[in-house]
Amino acid sequence: DAGITQSPRYKITETGRQVTLMCHQTWSHSYMFWYRQDLGHGLRLIYYSAAADITDKGEVPDGYVVSRSKTENFPLTLESATRSQTSVYFCASTSTSSYGYTFGSGTRLTVV
Protein backbone atom coordinates (compact mmCIF):
# COMPACT_ATOMS: atom_id res chain seq x y z
CA ASP A 1 0.00 0.00 0.00
CA ALA A 2 1.22 3.47 -0.85
CA GLY A 3 1.67 6.04 1.88
CA ILE A 4 2.79 5.89 5.47
CA THR A 5 1.69 3.01 7.67
CA GLN A 6 2.08 2.38 11.36
CA SER A 7 1.77 -0.87 13.24
CA PRO A 8 0.27 -1.98 15.46
CA ARG A 9 -2.80 0.29 15.66
CA TYR A 10 -3.39 -0.65 19.28
CA LYS A 11 -1.02 -2.11 21.86
CA ILE A 12 -1.34 -2.92 25.54
CA THR A 13 1.86 -3.77 27.37
CA GLU A 14 3.08 -4.13 30.90
CA THR A 15 5.40 -1.81 32.77
CA GLY A 16 9.04 -2.71 32.18
CA ARG A 17 8.54 -4.49 28.86
CA GLN A 18 10.25 -3.46 25.66
CA VAL A 19 7.92 -2.35 22.89
CA THR A 20 8.64 -1.45 19.28
CA LEU A 21 6.31 0.66 17.17
CA MET A 22 6.78 0.38 13.43
CA CYS A 23 6.58 3.05 10.76
CA HIS A 24 6.93 2.45 7.02
CA GLN A 25 6.62 4.91 4.14
CA THR A 26 6.60 4.21 0.42
CA TRP A 27 7.48 7.67 -0.90
CA SER A 28 11.25 7.54 -0.23
CA HIS A 29 10.86 10.68 1.88
CA SER A 30 14.14 11.73 3.47
CA TYR A 31 12.64 13.06 6.69
CA MET A 32 10.75 11.00 9.23
CA PHE A 33 9.44 11.93 12.66
CA TRP A 34 7.91 10.42 15.78
CA TYR A 35 5.44 12.44 17.84
CA ARG A 36 3.35 11.56 20.85
CA GLN A 37 0.00 13.19 21.50
CA ASP A 38 -1.39 13.64 24.98
CA LEU A 39 -4.32 15.67 26.28
CA GLY A 40 -3.13 19.09 27.33
CA HIS A 41 0.24 18.72 25.65
CA GLY A 42 -0.63 18.38 22.02
CA LEU A 43 1.88 16.81 19.67
CA ARG A 44 5.40 16.58 21.03
CA LEU A 45 8.40 15.50 19.00
CA ILE A 46 10.26 12.44 20.30
CA TYR A 47 12.88 11.78 17.61
CA TYR A 48 13.42 12.67 14.00
CA SER A 49 15.59 11.57 11.12
CA ALA A 50 16.87 13.54 8.15
CA ALA A 51 18.07 10.47 6.24
CA ALA A 52 19.05 6.85 6.73
CA ASP A 53 21.52 6.54 9.61
CA ILE A 54 20.90 10.15 10.72
CA THR A 55 18.71 10.61 13.77
CA ASP A 56 18.34 13.30 16.41
CA LYS A 57 16.46 13.93 19.61
CA GLY A 58 13.32 15.98 19.82
CA GLU A 59 11.58 17.53 22.78
CA VAL A 60 10.81 14.34 24.78
CA PRO A 61 13.36 11.60 23.88
CA ASP A 62 13.94 10.02 27.30
CA GLY A 63 13.02 6.35 27.43
CA TYR A 64 12.87 5.98 23.64
CA VAL A 65 15.31 4.66 21.05
CA VAL A 66 15.13 4.93 17.26
CA SER A 67 17.03 3.56 14.32
CA ARG A 68 16.89 4.16 10.60
CA SER A 69 18.88 1.62 8.62
CA LYS A 70 16.60 1.98 5.57
CA THR A 71 15.02 5.14 4.22
CA GLU A 72 11.50 3.69 4.34
CA ASN A 73 11.49 2.43 7.94
CA PHE A 74 11.73 4.32 11.21
CA PRO A 75 10.95 2.10 14.22
CA LEU A 76 10.50 3.55 17.70
CA THR A 77 11.44 1.40 20.70
CA LEU A 78 10.43 1.91 24.29
CA GLU A 79 13.25 0.19 26.13
CA SER A 80 11.37 -0.33 29.41
CA ALA A 81 7.81 0.92 29.17
CA THR A 82 6.40 3.14 31.91
CA ARG A 83 2.81 4.24 32.54
CA SER A 84 3.77 7.80 31.58
CA GLN A 85 4.43 6.51 28.06
CA THR A 86 0.76 5.68 27.62
CA SER A 87 -0.11 7.86 24.65
CA VAL A 88 -1.01 8.00 20.98
CA TYR A 89 2.10 7.83 18.82
CA PHE A 90 2.23 9.31 15.34
CA CYS A 91 4.86 8.80 12.71
CA ALA A 92 5.21 11.42 9.95
CA SER A 93 7.32 11.99 6.88
CA THR A 94 8.19 14.68 4.37
CA SER A 95 10.44 15.03 1.33
CA THR A 96 11.75 18.49 2.19
CA SER A 97 12.24 20.00 5.61
CA SER A 98 10.31 23.16 4.78
CA TYR A 99 7.19 21.29 3.66
CA GLY A 100 4.36 20.04 5.80
CA TYR A 101 4.35 16.48 7.03
CA THR A 102 2.09 13.54 6.22
CA PHE A 103 1.08 11.54 9.26
CA GLY A 104 0.43 7.85 9.71
CA SER A 105 -2.76 6.57 11.35
CA GLY A 106 -1.18 6.39 14.78
CA THR A 107 -0.59 3.73 17.42
CA ARG A 108 -2.54 3.89 20.65
CA LEU A 109 -0.25 2.47 23.34
CA THR A 110 -1.42 1.64 26.84
CA VAL A 111 1.11 0.68 29.51
CA VAL A 112 -0.45 -1.09 32.50
Next chain:
Amino acid sequence: QKEVEQNSGPLSVPEGAIASLNCTYSDRVSQSFFWYRQYSGKSPELIMSIYSNGDKEDGRFTAQLNKASQYVSLLIRDSQPSDSATYLCAVNRGTGTASKLTFGTGTRLQVTL
Protein backbone atom coordinates in the same frame (compact mmCIF):
# COMPACT_ATOMS: atom_id res chain seq x y z
CA GLN B 1 5.84 31.31 26.96
CA LYS B 2 4.83 28.39 24.78
CA GLU B 3 6.48 28.21 21.38
CA VAL B 4 3.14 27.95 19.58
CA GLU B 5 -0.03 29.10 21.31
CA GLN B 6 -3.65 28.51 20.40
CA ASN B 7 -6.90 29.01 22.25
CA SER B 8 -8.16 25.53 23.10
CA GLY B 9 -11.80 26.44 22.56
CA PRO B 10 -14.26 25.08 21.87
CA LEU B 11 -15.05 27.67 19.25
CA SER B 12 -18.70 27.35 18.34
CA VAL B 13 -20.00 28.83 15.07
CA PRO B 14 -23.33 28.33 13.29
CA GLU B 15 -23.45 26.58 9.94
CA GLY B 16 -22.67 28.97 7.10
CA ALA B 17 -20.72 31.41 9.27
CA ILE B 18 -17.01 32.25 9.15
CA ALA B 19 -14.81 30.49 11.68
CA SER B 20 -11.65 32.35 12.69
CA LEU B 21 -8.83 30.40 14.30
CA ASN B 22 -5.75 32.09 15.68
CA CYS B 23 -2.19 31.13 16.53
CA THR B 24 0.84 32.99 17.85
CA TYR B 25 4.44 31.81 17.84
CA SER B 26 7.52 32.86 19.75
CA ASP B 27 10.47 32.19 17.41
CA ARG B 28 10.96 35.14 15.06
CA VAL B 29 13.12 33.16 12.63
CA SER B 30 10.33 30.68 11.82
CA GLN B 31 9.78 30.50 8.07
CA SER B 32 7.02 27.98 7.37
CA PHE B 33 3.56 27.76 8.88
CA PHE B 34 0.90 25.10 8.59
CA TRP B 35 -2.64 24.32 9.59
CA TYR B 36 -3.71 20.75 10.25
CA ARG B 37 -7.19 19.39 10.84
CA GLN B 38 -7.65 16.46 13.20
CA TYR B 39 -10.90 14.61 13.63
CA SER B 40 -11.44 12.77 16.89
CA GLY B 41 -9.51 9.50 16.91
CA LYS B 42 -7.79 10.26 13.61
CA SER B 43 -4.39 11.54 12.56
CA PRO B 44 -3.63 15.18 11.68
CA GLU B 45 -4.28 16.13 8.05
CA LEU B 46 -2.49 19.04 6.37
CA ILE B 47 -4.97 21.59 5.01
CA MET B 48 -2.97 24.79 4.51
CA SER B 49 0.61 25.97 4.32
CA ILE B 50 1.83 29.58 4.20
CA TYR B 51 5.34 30.90 3.84
CA SER B 52 5.10 34.67 3.28
CA ASN B 53 3.18 37.56 4.80
CA GLY B 54 -0.36 38.09 3.63
CA ASP B 55 -3.25 35.84 2.72
CA LYS B 56 -3.38 32.50 0.97
CA GLU B 57 -6.71 31.13 -0.18
CA ASP B 58 -7.65 27.55 -1.00
CA GLY B 59 -11.35 26.94 -1.49
CA ARG B 60 -13.20 27.83 1.71
CA PHE B 61 -9.94 28.17 3.64
CA THR B 62 -7.79 31.27 3.96
CA ALA B 63 -4.53 31.32 5.88
CA GLN B 64 -3.15 34.67 7.02
CA LEU B 65 0.40 35.35 8.16
CA ASN B 66 1.86 38.39 9.88
CA LYS B 67 5.51 37.76 10.73
CA ALA B 68 5.98 41.14 12.40
CA SER B 69 3.25 40.28 14.90
CA GLN B 70 4.20 36.56 14.93
CA TYR B 71 0.63 35.66 14.18
CA VAL B 72 -1.02 33.08 11.93
CA SER B 73 -4.72 32.63 11.41
CA LEU B 74 -7.09 30.34 9.53
CA LEU B 75 -10.46 31.47 8.26
CA ILE B 76 -13.07 28.93 7.24
CA ARG B 77 -15.88 30.42 5.17
CA ASP B 78 -19.35 28.89 4.91
CA SER B 79 -18.60 26.57 7.83
CA GLN B 80 -20.11 23.09 7.58
CA PRO B 81 -20.79 20.50 10.28
CA SER B 82 -18.05 18.40 8.65
CA ASP B 83 -15.57 21.14 9.61
CA SER B 84 -16.08 20.26 13.28
CA ALA B 85 -12.63 19.08 14.36
CA THR B 86 -9.53 20.21 16.19
CA TYR B 87 -7.29 22.56 14.19
CA LEU B 88 -3.59 22.45 14.89
CA CYS B 89 -1.21 25.28 14.09
CA ALA B 90 2.36 24.18 13.31
CA VAL B 91 5.49 26.26 12.91
CA ASN B 92 8.71 25.12 11.27
CA ARG B 93 11.72 25.93 13.45
CA GLY B 94 15.37 25.39 12.64
CA THR B 95 16.98 25.07 9.25
CA GLY B 96 18.08 22.28 6.95
CA THR B 97 18.33 18.86 8.58
CA ALA B 98 17.53 20.40 11.99
CA SER B 99 14.23 21.74 10.75
CA LYS B 100 11.16 20.39 12.51
CA LEU B 101 7.54 21.29 13.18
CA THR B 102 6.38 22.49 16.58
CA PHE B 103 2.64 22.23 17.15
CA GLY B 104 0.17 24.18 19.19
CA THR B 105 -2.25 22.25 21.37
CA GLY B 106 -5.09 22.90 18.95
CA THR B 107 -8.42 24.70 18.85
CA ARG B 108 -11.58 22.62 18.86
CA LEU B 109 -14.16 23.92 16.39
CA GLN B 110 -17.83 23.05 16.66
CA VAL B 111 -20.12 23.97 13.76
CA THR B 112 -23.71 23.95 14.92
CA LEU B 113 -26.81 23.39 12.79
